[in-house]
Amino acid sequence: ISTGSPATTVTWMRNGQQLSLNDTYKLIQTVTDRRLSTYNNIFVIKAASSDIIGHTYSCTVINAFGTVSKALTAFTPPTVTISPHETPTAGESFSLTCTVNLAEGDYIVGDSGSPVQWKGPDGASIKSTLQVMTNTYISTLEFNPVRTSHGGEYICQATSTAGTIMDYAKFTVQIPIECNPECENGDCAATNYCECNEGWRGPTCSHAKCDLGCYRGFC
Numbered sequence: 001i002s003t004g005s006p007a008t009t010v011t012w013m014r015n016g017q018q019l020s021l022n023d024t025y026k027l028i029q030t031v032t033d034r035r036l037s038t039y040n041n042i043f044v045i046k047a048a049s050s051d052i053i054g055h056t057y058s059c060t061v062i063n064a065f066g067t068v069s070k071a072l073t074a075f076t077p078p079t080v081t082i083s084p085h086e087t088p089t090a091g092e093s094f095s096l097t098c099t100v101n102l103a104e105g106d107y108i109v110g111d112s113g114s115p116v117q118w119k120g121p122d123g124a125s126i127k128s129t130l131q132v133m134t135n136t137y138i139s140t141l142e143f144n145p146v147r148t149s150h151g152g153e154y155i156c157q158a159t160s161t162a163g164t165i166m167d168y169a170k171f172t173v174q175i176p177i178e179c180n181p182e183c184e185n186g187d188c189a190a191t192n193y194c195e196c197n198e199g200w201r202g203p204t205c206s207h208a209k210c211d212l213g214c215y216r217g218f219c
């Protein structure tokens with residue numbers, strides 16, 4: 001929006017070069033208050049995003065009393081990825097890592113204390129540890145130990161000058177299984193249930209199994 005008296009002249013530039021209005025670049029101007037010479041100047045770009053990203057566009061407003069310019073640079077939105085996507089076991093240490101990658105020149109905006117936001121299953125914000133590198137933010141949500149009540153959907157969100165992006169991770173926490181006594185030649189498939197390896201049998205897989213039977217001897 002430009003305001004001025006006398007009326008203003010608006011010029012748009014890309015990377016310091018004045019743009020000519022054509023099918024690609026169009027300027028839509030509407031008057032909001034003629035008494036105050038207030039105008040809405042909407043600049044429309046009809047081009048592929050690859051032709052827009054990384055370029056700086058500026059608007060220069062001029063009248064008899066001065067010149068004012070404002071500029072912005074178009075960036076690709078940040079990418080946000082949560083890992084891992086797995087099922088943890090109750091009582092173990094577990095963590096979710098959110099990686100935020102920014103385009104060159106882009107930067108995080110918003111809460112400087114928590115540039116990467118986590119929200120839990122109840123929608124409440126959660127504190128996390130943060131590691132910052134060039135164009136990359138790595139936020140880690142730690143559960144030590146993880147409990148069944150921690151299961152649910154988690155959201156990681158970041159906002160940069162190019163926009164807001166988020167990723168989701170949903171997990172359930174499994175209850176650990178135990179076999180007492182332990183399985184000798186097999187695996188504990190469920191609580192106090194052994195799944196025996198080939199050739200073994202019995203509650204704890206401690207007895208050898210003869211599929212063809214034994215003649216005058218022992219298995």
